[in-house]
Amino acid sequence: MxxxxxxxxxxxxxxxxxxxxxxxxxxxxxxxxxxxxxxxxxxxxxxxxxxxxxxxxxxxxxxxxxxxxxxxxxxxxxxxxxxxxxxxxxxxxxxxxxxxxxxxxxxxxxxxxxxxxxxxxxxxxxxxxxxxxxxxxxxxxxxxxxxxxxxxxxxxxxxxxxxxxxxxxxxxxxxLPEREYRAGLAEVIKGAAIGDAPFFAWLEAHADALRRRDETTLVQAIATKVRYKAGVVARDETEQGERALLNLGHTFGHALETAGHYTTLLHGEGVAVGMLLAARLSERLGMSTPADTTRLEQLLQSVNLPTRVPSGFDPDQLLALMRLDKKNTAGTLRLILWRGIGHAEIVSGVNENDVLAVLRDATK
CATH class of the missing domain: 3.40.50.1970 (Rossmann fold)
Incomplete structure (x- = not known):
């Protein structure tokens, strides 16, 4: 067939x-x-x-x-x-x-x-x-x-x-229900945010077509993301280095999912909010600019993904959950942050006070 x-x-x-x-x-x-x-x-x-x-x-x-x-x-x-x-x-x-x-x-x-x-x-x-x-x-x-x-x-x-x-x-x-479909778009955006600035710009230009589930656009988006991930996996199958970059937003997102007992946010929704939190932390640490954060937020919003932490979440509990993340080493936070769109990196020894400040601002 x-x-x-x-x-x-x-x-x-x-x-x-x-x-x-x-x-x-x-x-x-x-x-x-x-x-x-x-x-x-x-x-x-x-x-x-x-x-x-x-x-x-x-x-x-x-x-x-x-x-x-x-x-x-x-x-x-x-x-x-x-x-x-x-x-x-x-x-x-x-x-x-x-x-x-x-x-x-x-x-x-x-x-x-x-x-x-x-x-x-x-x-x-x-x-x-x-x-x-x-x-x-x-x-x-x-x-x-x-x-x-x-x-x-x-x-x-x-x-x-x-x-x-x-x-x-x-x-x-x-x-696929609309909410589940949108959650999948978060992972497409994540791949572009990590290491493909031209693809990020393409997503910005095709956000409306993706939201409408245009088939040609959708297949191209899926294939581009899979091709990118396949290259990363080929170079680092068991996540000893580069593959960890694919977790941009996941440390924040997994904490949100766990705190919500896996019922408040879908995984993709947690990744969407988590990426934005990672961008804000990167900005706070002087690694990226507010313009990068704004572009990410606008793209997420253009495909109707959440960009805010749901009400009722406790920042101290979220930080405690983040300490259990598999990427951490020697009792210190090891996060995937970025230096702008398409330039993610692994950052070890992140100061918990900075993370807590971002979480507290996001949960006001």
Missing amino acids: STVTSETIDVTLGERSYPVWIGRGLLDDHIRWRGALRGRHVLVISNHTVAPLYLERLSRGLDGLKWSSFLLDDGEAHKTFANVGLALDALATLGATRDACVIALGGGVVGDLAGFTAACWMRGIDFIQMPTTLLSMVDSSVGGKTGVNLPAGKNLVGAFHQPRAVIADIGTLDS
Whole structure:
């Protein structure tokens, strides 16, 4: 089956590589993705929102295989060890062998949990990402980060486990609620803010088309972001250096998500607000100018993303949560800040008083 507008991007990691296919109708293009399945056992992990929409279409490509499905409730609060345990039980019931495959059909929560489940079963089996949200298409489905949340914080437990393939069928975005779609645009903007000033300017010029979900513009935006991330992952697969830059806004954002019990802000919304907080901290430290902060704020607002911390958040609690971030070293804050649009950098030993000042100003 052909697609109207499509892109193929290879993620290359030394001698290994896998394709990211972006286009319409890819779920039904069984010939394309069936070749990524090496064994006869498949566990499809999805959720109760996505499965009724797309599981039947996916299952048509599994004829002749022994497969089953495991469905989560929808939402970040369900990315837990308990559900990993249930997914592993489903693999055991299936009789999954070392050449089995887990397929993640859903957004970032499904992809993270499915990938972590695959990493754990028999010390690592194949998995395929079939992202159905914009956020997961442009970010979490690519690069092999998997994991689950703890009450103490987000993604504190996980593994690097690369997929065999990523099948991003943009037709699934037709059913994506507007708020979820906007949250995905935050990750697109983040990639430009980190290391691609021309792409940032392109997003400013095409914000209206993206907001309207113009298909050609959308595919170009997804492909540009994925291509950028693939390059970063190829150079730093396990986040020893450059890959940490992809976390611009995440330390602030994860703290906001955790403080809100994963119900107040979607991940992309947390990233949007977190990027702006990181920009304001950069400005406070003399690393960037108010004009950079203003451009970021205006772009976020142009695609209807939040730019303010919701009411009721405590700055001291947010700082305490930020101390648990995985990027920190030797008991000091290590944040991703910037020197203006397209120029992010890792900054160690950030003074907590400066962070607290930004948080207090944002929560007034």
